[in-house]
Every structure is written in C-alpha cells, then in structure tokens.
Amino acid sequence: MFYNFKEIEEKWQKKWQEERVFSAQADPARKKYYLLEMFPYPSGKIHMGHVRNYTIGDVASRFMTLKGYNVMHPMGFDAFGQPAENAAIKNKTKPDIWTRKCIKEMETELKKMGFSYDWEREVSTCNSDYYKWNQWIFLKMFERGLAYKKASAVNWCPSCQTTLANEEVIEGACWRCHNKVEQKDLEQWYLKITDYKEKLLDDLEQLKQWPERVRAMQNNWIGKSSGVEIYFTVKGSDKVIPVFTTRADTIFGATYIVLAPEHPLVKELIRGKSEEEAALKFIDKVSGESKASRVSGEVKKEGVFTGSFAVNPVNNEEVPVWVADYVLMEYGTGAIMAVPTHDQRDFLFAKEHRLPMRVVIQPSAVSSQPSAESMTEAYEGDGIQVNSGEFDGLLNAEGKLKISEWMEKKGIGKIRTHWRLRDWLISRQRYWGTPIPIIYCPECGVVPVPYGDLPVKLPEEAPFTGEGGSPLGKVEDFVRVKCPKCSGDARRETDTMATFFDSSWYFLRFCSPRYDQAPFDRKEAAYWMKVDQYIGGIEHAILHLLYSRFFTKFFQDLEMIDFGEPFEKLLTQGMVLKDGEVMSKSKGNIVDPDSMIKDYGADALRLFILFAAPPETELEWDQRGLEGAFKFLNRVWRIQDNLKDKADDSLRRSLHRTVKKVSEDFGEFKFNTAIAGIMELTNAVYQSGADREIFEAILIMLSPIIPHFAEEIWQALGHRESIFKSAWPEYDPGLLVEESIEMVIQVNGKVRSKITVARDIPEEKLKELAEKDEKLAPWLQGRSPRKVIVVPHKLVNIVL
RNA sequence: GCCGAAGUGGCGGAAUGGCAUACGCGGCGGUCUCAAAAACCGUUGGGGGCAACUCCGUAAGGGUUCAACUCCCUUCUUCGGCACCA
Secondary structure, eight states, X not given: OOOOHHHHHHHHHHHHHHTTTTOOOOOTTSOEEEXXXXXXXXXXXXXXXXXXXXXXXXXXXXXXXXXXXXXXXXXXXXXXXXXXXHHHXXXXXXXXXXXXXXXXXXXXXXXXXXXXXXXXXXXXXXXXXXXXXXXXXXXXXXXXXXXXXXXXXXXXXXXXXXXXXXGGEEXXXXXXXXXXXXXXXXXEEEEOGGGGHHHXXXXXXXXXXXXXXXXXXXXXXXXXXXXXXEEEEETTSSOEEEEEEXXXXXXGGOOEEEEOTTOTTHHHHHTTSTTHHHHHHHHHHHHHSOHHHHXXXXXXXXXXXXXXXXXXXXXXXXXXXEEXXXXXXXXXXXXXXXXXXXXXXXXXXXXXXXXXXXXOEESOSSSOOOOGGGOSSOOOSOOEEOSSGGGTTSBHHHHHHHHHHHHHHHTSEEEEEEEOOOOEEOEESOXXXXXXXXXXXXXXXXXXXXXXXXXXXXXXXXOOOSSSSOGGGGOHHHHEEEOTTTOOEEEEOOOEEOHHHHTTXXXXXXXXXXXXXXXSOHHHHHHHOSEEEEEEEGGGTTHHHHHHHHHHHHHHHTTSOSOSXXXXXXXXXXXXXXXXXXXXXXXXXXXXXXXXXXXHOHHHHHHHHHHSSOTTSOEEOOHHHHXXXXXXXXXXXXXXXXXXXXXXHHHHHHHHHHHHHHHHHHHTTOHHHHHHHHHHHHHHHHHHOOBHHHHHHHHHHHTTTSHHHHHHHXXXXXXXXXXXXXXXXXXXXXXXXXXXEEEEEEETTEEXXXXXXXXXXXXXXXXXXXXXXXXXXXXXXXXXXXXXXXXXXXXXXXXX
C-alpha cells in the first residue's frame, strides 16, 4: 500500500557509498562549486536544526551536480570543546573516547538522511593532524605580533571555569551556559583581530550575497565611530584631559566636562578641595555597583563636582569638571565634554545640578533661536551653527567637518576614530582543545615551539574536574620541557585554544584534508575556494563568521591565497520550532529526526522540511505536514504503473513551464515554491496520464529533494546509471507559450470579464473584442473610453 | 535611541506594478466500503443576494499610477543586533 521507503533508502545509501558517487576531484577543465554547511559539534544525535541545515545544502549540492558542476560537498566535526569534558566527567570516560563515539553515531545519522557528502574529505578538529595546523597558524601569527599575551580585565565564566572572548558574552552572560559573566584580572593570549578592523568593516561592502542583517550585525559589532579627541587643560595645572566626541559641531556649547569615576585623573583633581570627601564617597559607591546594574534601564544620572575647572580650548572659557556614573571608562577617553542643549543625558544632568547651558545649533534659519532656559529637552537634530564664533551660519554637518579640521590645525584636537571591536581572547583554562605551542623559559622568556616539533600533542589523560585551573598544568610530563633555545629547564603553556580557532579555517582544510606540508595545499585551495555557498545558523553571524573572515585575510597576507573573503554567498537558515518555541530538552518539545525517518522515511522528512517554509524563515513543525509529504510521495509512486505511450500537448507545455519555474526557484533556493510547482504538474499528470519523458523529467526535478525515491524509480524504469549522472532537464522556450490565452478585461482597473483569444491577435482587434464584450455593457453604459491600455498576453484595461 | 528584518485566509505560506490567497495542512460535502482506514472527486477569505452577480478585503492612514501586497511618505506592532557609545 505504501512504498517501502526503509528498504529503498538503505539500498541506495549503501550503493552510493560503494560507487563513490560524491567523491570530488579538482579538475581545472570543469567549473567547480564548493558547497558547505557549518560543520556540527559532535553531540551524538542530530536534531531538526541539523536536518534542516543539511537538507538545504544537500539539495543545492545535488542540483548543482545535475547542472554539470564539479561539486565539492564535504563534512566534518568541530570536535574540541567543553561538552566533551563535561560528558566525560559525568560518564567517567575520556573526552577522546566520548567524542569519537559521538562522531560515529552522528555519521550514521547523517548517512541515514541520505546526504551527499564526500566522506573521504572528513576532518575532525580533535585529530592531531588537524590541530597541528592550528598551532602552525598560531606560530605564524606570533611571529607577526598578531598573537600576544597581556594582563587585563577579562570575561570569566564562573560556571565553565574559563575565560571568554567578548563575542562569547551575550547580554552579560556566557553564550554556552547562560550564567552571569564576571570580570577578572588575568594574563591571557590574544589575537590581534583589531589590526584587520578597517578591512573587516570595508569588505562587508563586497558581501552583496550575504543577508543584510548579518552584515548589519557585523557592522554594529565592529562599531566604528568617527569623531575628534579634544584637549581640555586643567586650570592651574599642566594636566590635559582629552575627551572624545562625535559632535565636534557642538564644542562651543560645551559648558562642563565629566570624567568617569575610574578616571586616573580624578583623585588628583579633588585633592585638597572642599569637595574631596563627598567625591571620594561617590566614587566608592559607584565602584561597589556592578557594571550590569550601572547600565540597566533608566538609571538616574548621579555625579559630583571635583572642585576643579578646565579650559575649553575653542573659546578659553573655564568650565567645571564633574565626575558622574554615566560616563564609562571603557569608551572613548573616559571623559566627555557635556553639551546639555544638544545631548539629552547632559541636559538632564545639567538641569539636576543647575549647570550652565548654551544653544549652538538652531533648528533652521527661519526659526528663532531657542533659549536654553525654555528648553524641555535637548535638541539633537540638525540645524545651523550659532554662538560658534567664526563658524556661525554654517549647516552643522559642514560645521562638524570645518571645526574638526580647524581644531586639528590649531593643535587643540585630533581627528580620531573609535572602534568597538576588541582583540580576541583565545586562551581557555580547559583540557579538550589545542595546546598553545609556547614554552616559558626562565632564561629566554616566551619561546615559540619550533615548527619541526609540531604538533604539541594533547596528553591522553589529564586530571580535569571542571573545578578550575588548567588541567594540563597538572600533567608533569607535559609541562616539563627543555627550552628550544637554551636547552635549560622550561615549562609549557598549559592553556588551550578557544574552539572558534579550529573552525576559523576548516573550510580551507577541506580542499586538501590530508595535506601534510601546510594547513592546506595552495593549488587545491586555488581551485576550490572560495566557498560558493555557505549555509548555517544565524547564531554565528558575528562569532564564527567574523573570525573566519579575519583568518582568511591573514592567509591572504601570508600570500597563501589571493582573496580576502572566504564565503561568496551566505544563507542563514531559520530555526525549527514546535508550538512557536525553539525545540529544547528543557521544554520537552523535541521531535527526534530518527523516529520520523523510521515512520515516514528520510525522503518524506526532507520533502516536508523544504516545503513548509522558505529556508531563511522559521519553520513550525507540523506532523500533519509531514504526513502530507508522505502522501504526495505515494501518489508519485503510483504514477509509474500507469504511463502512457504519448501524453497530450497541453501536458507537455505544462512540463516545460514547470521546468523553467523549478530551475529558477532552485537557483534561488526557493525550494518551497519549486516543490509547489512540481506538485501542480504532478496533479495534472495524475489526472491525464503522463508518458515516460514527462515522468522522468519530474523524477529528475525531484531527485535533489528525495534522492532515494527518485533513484529507485529511475533505475526501475530501466536506467543502469545513477539518476545523479543524468542531466537537469532543459525547457524549450517555444513550448512555453500557449496558442490561445485567457485575457483579463478591466474597466477602470477592476476585473469585469475574461476572454480567450489567439495569442497573436492584433492589438486593435483585441481592443474591439474587449469593448464589445457584453459583460461590460452595464459598466460602460454607452460611454466611450477615454483610454484603453493593453498589456500584451495579460490584460486590457478600459479607462472611462 | 541607532541599525536591520518582517506584518497577506482557520494554519504553513504564494504573488515584487497587471486576475490577491498558488501549493500544502485543516474544515465541509460526496464516491468506494457492512463499516473504518487508504484512495479518489468537489468545495472552502468576509459580507449581501434565490440567483446572474455584487461590495469589502494584504497592520493603519495618506500619496503616485489606467492599475499597488508590490513604489513613495507617515504611523503602529513584532522579531533580531548594538547601546548611559559621548
């Protein structure tokens, strides 16, 4: 009654693997297509998110193969990372053993979905022949000063017992365990991603085929803001307070300045002043508050006078110096010029503390100048410069430029750019990662491990407890080493690398996964790179995608590749939801792919997941939708027994129209409408009966989506080669057009009638026919049309 | 606050200037059956009308156009990123 999906799927999965159908070889004579989905962390089981991500990729891969491209579609495992340690502690096993078991299980599940991976290229980042090259890359960066160690306040996750990169802190919490992140002073290894900030920002422009929102997110993250650093001198002292502003046009309205409570100059400014005691008390209070509470919501801005004055360099006016909690030490110079008339925070603060105000931007030339006293809020919009000396009368946009240049020329300011992006902290106090290839020698200091000594192998065992401290530090055999320079006793670095290091270049490794001279073979990379299509989740919009772009630019500087962006086209697939919520163990709303495969087959699952929504949109799981997909498959299955010798012409025309539509939709990853098109054709076939040519074309169009099913019928029809060795159907433009077409007749833009006419009917004749249409009589009422618009092959609009 | 994406039947969604709701799910009616399942056929935006038919309808309001879900302006709502960012 139902087709035997279990038998069919197992049969073809085995056969494809035996015949190495998906094994890719570089071939300069053929056009290549590198299709990549973000490789998974080997947790052991695949979830619906994986199924969706990899199904989208698989369809694209098989489609491009049928279109004649030389397709590379690799898969591997992002196998280092904390969950392995946690699982090992829990199950009393080794991370290595646990991870390898998970990889095995996951390979099996992926194979059950029928994905067309070239498994010969598989890599796992926890293998030393992979992480050796992490170490190699690290050393190259170290040589160029791009990897360095420094002591600084760092993000610390008390639950994971390790440091985190800025990118790994989401709203003050750890991205992995969601616990609150603390600040700690530690000496850690960093990668100087900030050296590439301009390129990382500017090259976003090139990424026209990336989703706008991903580019916007990276843009925000890099956070460039252009402004001026202005130097205020402290009255009666030679001390200078630099402030940073993006609104140089308002400098003449700066009536006081404010320092962050942590500002190094504060103590000196208040010393011996009558305000000293109150100021110290305030600073003490603020430092007791966590940063999170200081910035949360609508906090009242508090502050105190230092007792000191500074000089505004543009007009030599003396302005009071305050300390307030709304100025942050981390941003800019930790000090601001306050312009209460044109900045809302300054406005509120000035009102509260009765500080002077002066209007310097007037909304428009005709409006009268508002008085500072009558303002109820700051005016932050554009306008005309007033009270700004020689700059009066300029539009403030122009004023901003002119004033900035003028200050720079006079040496009282410097045009500067502030960036939000910080260097990437990569050392982790964990076991299951790549050892950082550095040796500390009491004589020679920090010494890189010589390239010839790589890999620095991760010891098979370490006393990791998850309770803190680098586990490798307790492995004496590992730590104790001879200095490569002086051969004296030395110690190894015991931190490991963040796993995002591993995934920042794996797409290059896939080009030559067994190459042992370098991270990748330049010739192979030159052929296969860039990745033509990358597919993965939006959660990597900043983290992985930014780091990968950075690494690619680094390899370009090493002249190992000649491009600076790794991913030509990016698709971020939407999440799979159940009852409007993300599937998760804690919510208990997980739908297990494996049991769906058991009940309906991988093909039905693939079909449903592609049909239910466009790839980028969130997808609501619908069991009945899956049943519907299965029903459709059974319907197609039954067609093969009722093929006719020759089908009608009209059906053949439908086929050619469908081929056109489906080809276009596949090219744009609009699988849901492609499937709808094929369903429509199938419904027509089901009623009027297809011949072999039509049915085979349908099978080929369906084959990327439901590969086992299509292959089974294809070979049952007598073909001896795989359907994936056949070619995507072409359409005949001559068959797209119908001889007679239905045309819509409108009166004043409203549909009032439809007529069927010959395709090549002359326009005049058509107008005449339309006007004579009796259905139009009540609307025309004998009036003669003012205008008649004819859209060829579509409609006639009679305008009265 | 700034930046980005989106808002269409009961539901998932289609249509990027030319018949709004393709395709699917669900609903309703029917065929087959002792009955059910499966399969097949028909129907399904809302209001009015016995009916032919007609009016309304794509978050709200305005505009451009012979013609607007689609383009422009204003507003609202939802989601995502950044944020006392100077």
